[in-house]
Amino acid sequence: MSRTPDTWILTAHSPSLLGTVDVVTRYLFEQGCYVTEHHSFDDRLVNRFFIRVEFRAPEGFDESQFRMGLIERVTPFGMHTELTPPGYRAKVVIMVSKSDHCLNDLLYRQRIGQLPMEIAAVVSNHPDLEPLARWHGIPYHHFPLDPRDKPAQERQVLQVIEDSGAELVVLARYMQVLSPELCRTLDGRAINIHHSLLPGFKGAKPYHQAYQKGVKLVGATAHFINNDLDEGPIIAQGVEPVDHTHYPEDLIAKGRDIECLTLAKAVGYFLERRVFLHANRTVVL
């Protein structure tokens, strides 16, 4: 799981065809690449092939030449590939409101190097979490929401995302619904944490809903955002037992840990190139 400092990651997906594994592994072999972990899966219900390979490149490895050769080979298969160099740290923008537990957790994990990312900015509709971001040396952008002109605020948010070159946006308890336009723009690269085991308890105040229902388990769901509120493809879910002694505020407290762990897990999967999105479901290799 941990990689040596010279490990590359290659991922690809394509329609299910004879030879999809071979075209990748043969090319790697011919280029002198040493495969350390290989996982592929062919989804027989949607006829789609997914592959993820970790490999060590030989001395004198030429990245752009490798890419060109690869594309030439895999194009007949309709295959999309992604190559991630050793030591790559993706740029990430985190969106928050007032709750700080997920932000605190992600900042900590970046700080100790557990997640291979560079948090480029924290964006919020509230000023509250600025000191936390600042202490970690991360720029903080406070864009208040004007209820009469939400698009204006979203344009500001999007500007930061684009300027930062972020490839991932993390909604770490950002308590606003994004517009369909922004959802489309961020399709496949924005992860939200919802504080329930979706599809149960969509929408507002899920812990209060869970209390009313009298569930014996509470959980959290990290998912890609899409147009349909709380309906985006699920990446990770976490859960913990509860009982009758848990009032709504106890569920909220318990939920904090689950949310942090579940979101961090999903972000880690994304950054390690484990997540493939297809037909509203994810494959996590």
Place this chain on the structure above:
Amino acid sequence: MSRTPDTWILTAHSPSLLGTVDVVTRYLFEQGCYVTEHHSFDDRLVNRFFIRVEFRAPEGFDESQFRMGLIERVTPFGMHTELTPPGYRAKVVIMVSKSDHCLNDLLYRQRIGQLPMEIAAVVSNHPDLEPLARWHGIPYHHFPLDPRDKPAQERQVLQVIEDSGAELVVLARYMQVLSPELCRTLDGRAINIHHSLLPGFKGAKPYHQAYQKGVKLVGATAHFINNDLDEGPIIAQGVEPVDHTHYPEDLIAKGRDIECLTLAKAVGYFLERRVFLHANRTVVL
């Protein structure tokens, strides 16, 4: 948790009032009863008090006298009490269709004495599971469903329940919706196992729904039945992680173990007098 062979169980519930704990514990003390475990909970949102006590009775303990004295004491509190003698084994009727995993599991647990129950009968709308029941020496009643006269079959079922003196009915993957009348009759004493984490995936084929949704956890819910399909008060829930390699049939296979364990846990709670039902939620002491 395990009890000595001379241990009684006393449970009670009442409106929240000063003195509810004291009236119970004082009486037990005065009667020379030795409390080995005591758990009480006062739900401040619904103002209801719940208590469960395990105790050893003194020599010469007179059950009926104890009961009378108790009722006299607790009546001013509007308290309902239930007293369960040492070694008591509740009569249970199990309802099944064709799936045998939950039945197999419950029969096994009865056989080794892990659940303090006597399975009085197995009732089914199919003949398939008769050999399994017979091998364990349990009467099996096959009441086929006539779609034009479902009430007729339900009357047969209810007859068995009443004749057997069952205080608990377990729907161990009984794949028919009970009529509102039967639900009412069995109110608070019929436990169903639903193969999803309610309130997610109500109704038919929950594992197929879960597959479509792409969840990363599947679970099961044991709940009291009521009029509202899959909406009865929850007693226990179980869960296991799954991933993209789980096709619907894999979720079904994985779910079998969760269903068995979750149903057995709920039945055990009921038999040990741990479950209190109030306002569509359960307190499990």
Place this chain on the structure above:
Amino acid sequence: MSRTPDTWILTAHSPSLLGTVDVVTRYLFEQGCYVTEHHSFDDRLVNRFFIRVEFRAPEGFDESQFRMGLIERVTPFGMHTELTPPGYRAKVVIMVSKSDHCLNDLLYRQRIGQLPMEIAAVVSNHPDLEPLARWHGIPYHHFPLDPRDKPAQERQVLQVIEDSGAELVVLARYMQVLSPELCRTLDGRAINIHHSLLPGFKGAKPYHQAYQKGVKLVGATAHFINNDLDEGPIIAQGVEPVDHTHYPEDLIAKGRDIECLTLAKAVGYFLERRVFLHANRTVVL
């Protein structure tokens, strides 16, 4: 579980005797105290009784008078009692070395009020974590270890503990073995987190031991310290699945979350007066 702001906690333990529950609950009733949660347990193998009660006091409640009356009543039972007022926050000293994950986690939980404590000081044999403590406004004491005079450093540590009035010392990955003298001094009020599922993998580098052994689960154990290295009474344990892809550094990374959660749980139990220590085991009510 969450308490109203006017909730008291009363705990007690004594030899097993008829009337132990009654003496407590009757006194509470007579004083007009309203019991919201009550849990008692009688350990039949060691003949010891444990009780924990949460209650709301009546108007005009006089704490010292209540205490005096209580002691008078329970003394014949050889009962030790502890009364914790509403809103009480225990003073805690945290000891660390270089790893910051548990410290970071505890500071965060204090900051948001999830753990009812006041961290009075952080003590370390290294200077590394001072900025973290300072940012949270907590005094940091760096007492380097002189290998030729360990007792000198321990005296400094103990001085801080005593000066601060700490009732709990948390060894949040403090990588030094305490002397038998200090262990005795802190008996029953110092919690350590060990990064394995004790009694497996005692001593140094437990994750490396776990890797060598090829375990499929790793965990952490929060326990009271005592003279016997990693043998103190266990308060809480946590666990997560691992597999062959986890090299030792992966186990270490995975372990961080488990250690944080397990230590926080144990500290929470202690602060909420749930932990009773007897015969090298704990009762957690």
Place this chain on the structure above:
Amino acid sequence: MSRTPDTWILTAHSPSLLGTVDVVTRYLFEQGCYVTEHHSFDDRLVNRFFIRVEFRAPEGFDESQFRMGLIERVTPFGMHTELTPPGYRAKVVIMVSKSDHCLNDLLYRQRIGQLPMEIAAVVSNHPDLEPLARWHGIPYHHFPLDPRDKPAQERQVLQVIEDSGAELVVLARYMQVLSPELCRTLDGRAINIHHSLLPGFKGAKPYHQAYQKGVKLVGATAHFINNDLDEGPIIAQGVEPVDHTHYPEDLIAKGRDIECLTLAKAVGYFLERRVFLHANRTVVL
């Protein structure tokens, strides 16, 4: 995870060498085999390569020709391969003493087809479980232990194993230590369930040991047997939380479910060709 009825499994392992993945995947491609799942792992600490592939063969696929060609290709890599045809059900011998929970569980799973095995025989040093085996139509061999001649009994056991053609022996709570000779003979093909989280609580009465230690988690370990008691390579482990109310008999009861699930999981891994054994650790692909 579930396989179509025409799915083959190919597994292999070898020293770590450039081209190990390629030699397998290229051959599969050349033979017209369609890979549906592929998992390989290169252990960089022991320099060993492991691979598991599921594939569908083309029409007219000739198994023996495929095998011959494969061996020719992989021999230069020092690679050991194993090919498992669609629908293959391995023969298994189960050894038991008096406890029936694991046997009951395995018989059930065979019966519903959840584990692709054919239980060829049940062998025991006690007569107790014969009715259970018989009801499932499985031959039962009772070989009592003569303490003065244990080798004699082991010869009988081994005879059954060999006559049955079993490739796997499952010690489903067989409470006798096997001789070093039998351990050697069954090396890599006998799975034992030990009722603790190894390496904690080796040897006799682990639940009593766990009670004494006051652990807050109990578990079970399924492992290959070897000469060193309870020290064989671990395949799977399971765990559940417990607390102070669990007396030793409660741990035993709780442990039954964990043992069943953990053993079934390990047996399933073995039968699905997921388990590789190397240097006293397992790789489970």
